[in-house]
Amino acid sequence: xxARGVVTxxxxxxxxxxxxxxxxxxxxxxxVDVEFGESGASALLSSxxxxxxxxxxxxxxxLDRSVPEQYVRWLSRVVRLDLGISFRTGRPVAxxxxxxxxxSAALGGAGFLVALAGAWLIGLLSARRPGGLLxxxxxxxxxxxxxxxxFLLGSLALRYAAEWIGYPIxxxxxxxxxxxxxxVLGVGAMPVVARLLRASLISEYGRPYALAARARGASxxxxxxxxxxxxxxxxxLTLAGLTLASLVAASVITEVIFSWPGxxxxxxxxxxxxxxxxxxxxxxxxxxxxxxxxxxVDVIQHLLDPRVGQAAEVMA
Amino acid sequence: MTVRRWGAGYGLFIAxxxxxxxxxxxxxxxxxxxxxxxAAQGVGPxxxxxxxxxxxxxxxxxxxxAARVFHGxxxxxxxxxxxxxxxxxxxxVVGAVVAxxxxxxxxxxxxxxxxxxxxxxxxxxxxxxGLWGPSLGxxxxxxxxxxxAPFARLSRSLxxxxxxxxxxxxxxxxGAGRWRLLRYExxxxxxxxxxxxxxxxxxxxxxxxxxxxxxxxxxxxPSAEWGSMLQEGRAALWSAPHLVLAPGVAVLxxxxxxxxxxxGLRDVxxxxxxxxxx
Numbered sequence: 259x260x261a262r263g264v265v266t267x268x269x270x271x272x273x274x275x276x277x278x279x280x281x282x283x284x285x286x287x288x289x290v291d292v293e294f295g296e297s298g299a300s301a302l303l304s305s306x307x308x309x310x311x312x313x314x315x316x317x318x319x320x321l322d323r324s325v326p327e328q329y330v331r332w333l334s335r336v337v338r339l340d341l342g343i344s345f346r347t348g349r350p351v352a353x354x355x356x357x358x359x360x361x362s363a364a365l366g367g368a369g370f371l372v373a374l375a376g377a378w379l380i381g382l383l384s385a386r387r388p389g390g391l392l393x394x395x396x397x398x399x400x401x402x403x404x405x406x407x408x409f410l411l412g413s414l415a416l417r418y419a420a421e422w423i424g425y426p427i428x429x430x431x432x433x434x435x436x437x438x439x440x441x442v443l444g445v446g447a448m449p450v451v452a453r454l455l456r457a458s459l460i461s462e463y464g465r466p467y468a469l470a471a472r473a474r475g476a477s478x479x480x481x482x483x484x485x486x487x488x489x490x491x492x493x494x495l496t497l498a499g500l501t502l503a504s505l506v507a508a509s510v511i512t513e514v515i516f517s518w519p520g521x522x523x524x525x526x527x528x529x530x531x532x533x534x535x536x537x538x539x540x541x542x543x544x545x546x547x548x549x550x551x552x553x554x555v556d557v558i559q560h561l562l563d564p565r566v567g568q569a570a571e572v573m574a
Numbered sequence: 575m576t577v578r579r580w581g582a583g584y585g586l587f588i589a590x591x592x593x594x595x596x597x598x599x600x601x602x603x604x605x606x607x608x609x610x611x612x613a614a615q616g617v618g619p620x621x622x623x624x625x626x627x628x629x630x631x632x633x634x635x636x637x638x639x640a641a642r643v644f645h646g647x648x649x650x651x652x653x654x655x656x657x658x659x660x661x662x663x664x665x666x667v668v669g670a671v672v673a674x675x676x677x678x679x680x681x682x683x684x685x686x687x688x689x690x691x692x693x694x695x696x697x698x699x700x701x702x703x704g705l706w707g708p709s710l711g712x713x714x715x716x717x718x719x720x721x722x723a724p725f726a727r728l729s730r731s732l733x734x735x736x737x738x739x740x741x742x743x744x745x746x747x748x749g750a751g752r753w754r755l756l757r758y759e760x761x762x763x764x765x766x767x768x769x770x771x772x773x774x775x776x777x778x779x780x781x782x783x784x785x786x787x788x789x790x791x792x793x794x795x796p797s798a799e800w801g802s803m804l805q806e807g808r809a810a811l812w813s814a815p816h817l818v819l820a821p822g823v824a825v826l827x828x829x830x831x832x833x834x835x836x837x838g839l840r841d842v843x844x845x846x847x848x849x850x851x852x
Contacts, residue, residue, distance in 0.1 A: 266685070269685070270685065270689050273685075273686065273689065274689060281701065281702070281705065282705065284705075285705035285706060286705075286706065397837075401830065401833050401834060401837060402830065404777075404829075404833050405777070405826055405829040405830035405833050406826055407781050407784060407785065407822060407825050407826060407829065408781075408785060409784070409785050409788040409789075409804065409818075409822070410818065410819075410822035410823075410825070410826060413808065413811055413818055414815065414818075414819075416811075417811055417812065417815055499692070502692075502694075503692055503693065503694040503695075504694070506694040506696070506697060507694040507695065507696035507697065507782070508696075510696050510697070510700065510785070510789075511696075511785050511788070511789070514789055525700065525704075526700070526789055526791070528704065529700060529703060529704035529708075529791060530790065530791075532704075532707075533704075534704070534705065537700075537701055537704035537705060538701075540697075540700075540701070541697065541698075541701040544693075544694065544697045545693070548692050548693055548694070549689065549692075552688075552692050
């Protein structure tokens with residue numbers, strides 16, 4: 259099972275790497291254009307000299323070879339984590355990215371926890387009486403929360419938190435600065451999680467063991483917390499995969515608004531500066547994280563409950 | 575039956591549709607509603623708050639914000655609608671073709687769809703903007719590269735299950751041709767869920783493009799467009815938050831309307847025992 263997961267992940271990564279390569283290659287201007295444009299060397303050379311210098315540089319970079327050959331060379335460099343040098347800072351891109359991963363992971367993790375805590379509360383309250391008033395109100399609130407754009411919530415939260423409670427708008431990554439972007443991130447991911455937990459709680463309440471517990475005289479609270487809670491939370495794992503994409507997307511906006519020194523903030527700054535190696539490395543990093551997390555979730559689910567995969571197989 | 579048809583889902587769907595219709599109407603009728611030219615500078619004092627003269631206030635060049643929000647809706651909504659029509663068509667057709675082909679193609683395609691669906695749209699759009707330079711077109715193209723996949727995945731699985739239905743098998747046994755099957759067996763089972771997904775993805779599309787523009791990586795000033803207005807407003811967040819608030823709320827209302835439509839429709843389908851997309 260694990261072996262199959264690894265093979266699928268490797269296959270997907272290979273496909274994804276071709277897509278990334280094509281995307282980067284299809285962009286206007288290659289590395290030679292960028293170099294000659296950047297250094298302004300062309301002003302000092304005649305047009306023939308420049309053409310010769312360009313051809314020379316293209317040969318050095320291997321750009322005169324066939325496209326499949328270039329892809330293989332590119333991939334072998336990427337696999338060795340040689341992601342090139344940042345145009346802006348002159349440092350290896352891999353090093354700069356690695357330095358920023360902890361901050362992004364902390365923000366993403368904290369955001370996920372906020373989403374989970376909020377969704378837990380919403381799920382419990384709305385599953386108590388499905389179709390009841392509270393259920394409807396919470397559902398409308400969830401809809402509203404889904405509709406609030408991250409940039410609006412984020413920028414208003416930053417502005418008014420800074421004005422009213424002296425939230426530090428700039429500075430190092432610290433706990434004091436983490437909570438607000440984490441809440442903004444969490445609110446966005448909350449409705450999806452809450453919907454899943456609600457459905458799962460309702461289906462557990464309807465199972466014979468829960469009814470039996472009620473019949474034996476266990477209070478609703480006892481049934482909820484002692485009996486139903488744990489099985490209802492098994493689909494939690496699916497959530498990690500489900501919310502990952504939305505968390506990554508929302509963290510792009512959140513990191514920039516809160517000047518949180520994470521990977522996305524770095525990438526956005528690089529984009530504005532046309533720092534191609536960084537853009538490419540960022541794309542690769544996200545591809546790897548998405549594929550690995552999704553495959554891992556799949557495999558762990560199979561290991562925990564072999565029925566899950568079979569059901570999915572039948573439905574697909 | 576009638577009672578069931580007019581259940582909670584219907585109300586929510588209608589409410590969402592009304593919201594979206596109002597937004598579209600305001601955008602279409604923009605020249606009739608607002609007294610000011612959205613591009614005219616100095617029609618009022620710079621950075622003024624809302625007043626009787628200027629319902630939503632003015633921006634840093636003294637342009638009327640209400641006029642800009644209404645007119646801006648035209649670009650934003652039109653671009654979104656065009657992009658959405660494209661991904662819905664391409665995705666649905668690709669998914670149906672793959673399902674009809676079956677075997678190896680089908681299985682390989684399933685993995686590709688899964689990969690693309692799991693991928694954050696925002697990041698692809700960011701990368702494309704990074705490589706091609708910021709513009710509304712590039713941002714949209716980045717979104718389109720991935721956004722057809724959810725439709726392909728949905729239509730693939732719906733077409734497969736529809737063709738396996740007893741009625742479809744019977745129709746085929748009676749000699750129904752490909753088009754007849756498509757029209758009477760597949761399409762009725764496909765349209766509802768595709769519509770739900772279309773509303774969900776339209777909301778996402780608007781959100782992502784507005785978010786990119788907010789970062790200065792989408793639509794560029796001085797065009798009156800919600801995204802570019804957000805970007806201009808961001809610079810003045812501290813002194814005049816209404817500059818972000820006006821186009822931000824416009825995005826919010828549109829997304830809310832679309833979300834309500836999707837949610838309501840989902841209820842209606844659910845009650846009718848049809849497949850419901852995530």
